[in-house]
Amino acid sequence: MARKDLLDIASLHREEIEFLLDQSTSFKKLFTHSVKKIPALEGKSVLMLFYEASTRTHSSFEVAAKRLSAEVTNFDVAHSSITKGESVRETIETLQAMRTDYIVVRHSHPGLPGMIARQTTASVINAGDGAHEHPTQALLDAFTIREKFPDPRGIKVLIIGDILHSRVARSTSTLLQKLGVEVAYLGPGSLVPKYVPESIRRFTDYEAAMAWAPDVVYLLRVQLERQDVQFFPSVREYHRVYGITNTRLAEIRDRGLYIMHPGPVNRGVELCDAVMDYERCLITNQVENGISIRMAVLDWLTPGGEFPKQESYVARQRTGSALLIP
Amino acid sequence: MLLLQNARIASENSPVLLESDVLIVEGKIQDIGSKLPIPEGARVIDARGRVLLPGMFDAHVHFRAPGFENKETITTGSEAAINGGITGVVMMPNTRPALDSATTVATVLENAKDRSRIPVYTSGCVTKNREGKELAEIEGMRGLGVKMLTDDGDTTNDPAVLLRAMQYATEFGMFFASHCEVPELAGPRALNEGVMSYRLGIKGSPACAEEIIIDRDIRLARAAGAHVHIQHVSSKLGMETIRWWKSRGDVKVTAEVAPHHLLFTDEHIGDYDTNYKMNPPLRTQADCDALLEGLIAGVFDLIATDHAPHTPFEKAQDFISAPNGITGLDTALVSLHHFFVAPGKFGWDLVVKRYSAEPRRLMSLPVPSIAVGQSADCVLFDTEAETTFTREFMKSKSQNTPFIDQTLKGRVDLVILGTEILLEREEL
Ligand SMILES: [Zn+2]
DSSP states (O other), rough: OSOOOOOOTTTOOHHHHHHHHHHHHHHHHHHHHHOOOOOOTTEEEEEESSSSOOOOHHHHHHHHHHHTTTTTEOOOOOOOOOOOOHHHHHHHHHHHTTTEEEEEEEEESHHHHHHHHTTTTEEEEEETTTTTTTTHHHHHHHHHHHHHOSSSSTOOOEEEETTTTHHHHHHHHHHHTTOEEEEESSSSSTTTTTOOOOTTTEEOHHHHHHOOSSSSSEEOOOGGGGGOOOOOSOOOHHHHHSOOOOHHHHHHHHEEEEOOOOOOOTTTTTTTTGGGGGGGHHHHHHHHHHHHHHHHHHHOTTTOOOOOOOOOOOHHSSSOOOOOOO | OEEEEEEEEEEEEEEEEEEEEEEETTTTTEEEEOOOOOOTTTEEETTTTTTEEEEEEEEEEEEOOOOOTTTOHHHHHHHHHHHEEEEEEEEEOOOOOOSSHHHHHHHHHHHHHHHHHHHHEOBBBBBGGSSSSSOOOOHHHHHOOOOOOOTTTTTOOOHHHHHHHHHHHHTTOEEEOOOOOHHHHHSOOSSSSSSSHHHTTTTOOHHHHHHHHHHHHHHHHHHTOEEEEEEEEOOOOHHHHHHHHHHHHEEEEEEEEHHHHHHOGGGGGGTOOOGGSSSSSSOHHHHHHHHHHHHHTTTTEHHHHHHHOHHHHHTSOOOOOOOOOOTTTHHHEEEEEIIIIITTSOHHHHHHIIIHHHHHTTTTOOOOOEEEEEEEEEEEEEEEEEOOOTTTTTEEEEEEETTTTTTEEEEEEEETTTTEEEOTTTTT
């Protein structure tokens, strides 16, 4: 089944996920055998449309696209202060006229990549839309976990931190659950809402979460810049209550737990410096795996397909009968 | 002279539809009875099977003029009303300039006289430019017939300002209509805080942001001896708060509910469909159920659409950037029939009471009914026919509604006001 866009994890089927993870394995192997470029996307253009700064994701996509022999263009949005929906629509019209094959987009507004996808023939990849989704991050996280747990069914992943504002938490937990992984959230009550999906355990106490016996501890970046209101009293208190302190690291080491983080890390907030030297810390593995996952995604999508329709509840209910019943 | 034969007459006092002939002469209902003789020169319409209702009245519409005529004008807005069987409206004052003085109100009313075929009333702002700081010149607006004061679109956030306005204006026989929302809690996004806002990654507006102000403004009205009207209630606890205050009986409070809050939930937003972005936001099925219960029990005095047009260009943005609002005039009566009257959830008597009679009582206007001696203000509604809400069908300048291209059961066939037939579907 061919797909034009990758907008979210929620709509991915399990088989598609398995396929992407397997493809990523092949790409990773290829590049450890000194091949630096394959012609998969020769003659194709990839446009990077980053309305939010992100060195890590941006360069990861760029390297992935170049290794597939695609031509990469950066659309200069950093210098336009106007990032509202109206101006984005004008940009989309320009992009459609340019007939680019792939658009990698990051924006602070949830749903905006989907809006672009509905108005262009290009394959759109969501590289993070507000607090909504970050599908390639989820795929690289799953890939990294699968390297340590070839059959991840039944393992437990504890995600700690700002769940409320985190697209990583949403995408990664959705994906891990699709692979049979058990997921729990831990964080301050102001950042772990009561209405998170029922399938996810919710902890507000570190000791209780540890008693749940996780296999992986996944720390989220505290988005200090995104806090328009105060969600916790101080960074020091956050580190003490929810961070991986030196004492907690010792316990984690004893238990042999893996530690992950989507980066960039706030040292001294989410984790103490010593975590970076811990042998089961997978943060650099995640960065490395980002490239092969993004290659797999670019290689998999098929540009030029039909524009996807916006799915509203009403549209989904419209089955045969002309009458609409809510 | 117009003779409607075998119409089923609806009234606010009885769920039973009385089948009868109705004779209208010179804009007045002259006779009602079975097998009325056909006077010479009278036009005869076979109304068999159709329901005859008094014209609806919408006490909460945005006609966007002056200032936003690209969205709606008094002409297109009032034609949308007629298209939906509505024969009178109250405009909200969040125009540009805002309707906060006798001058701006006079201009709008003057324009409405030339540009609308139905009476258009307007509310006035509580504060200058709706900024919540200085009182608007309220008495000057009263002189032009303004009864309702509101900063709709926003809550008058400072309770001291609102209390003073209430104390001052109540002496003039005016009342206050409240858009209820604590801005600090609600944030800028019109989406209910809950499972759906989490899934979509949008900062939600919790129902308590609305409920706090409902309670606050009723308390203020009680303290000031004022009448407060709570606009477009969207939450279960909001409804229960109003019910409790009404049961005490020591404050004059009325309230309205909009069809979209009865019909849709936050889940309908699905894939960021901006047609479902409105303020207050769509909440949950439990809220819809409670609002319907409140409407049937009379906690809500009236139905009002909060008709809020926006251009397709504005609504075609992403969910965060798109403005709040849904149009409602073209679709209100048909949707009430389709979803509630036809399935037997409530009767035509409720529609007449809540969407024709009570909103006019709120505005101290005469209440039309289908009775001998009344001036003709009526709508003939076909319950068997269907309406497809195509873009061509809609008379509103904007069509930001989830009903677009939907087919619902029921059709407004004829709208009569005085000596004029305002609308006649060609099928008649
Ligand atoms: Zn309002």
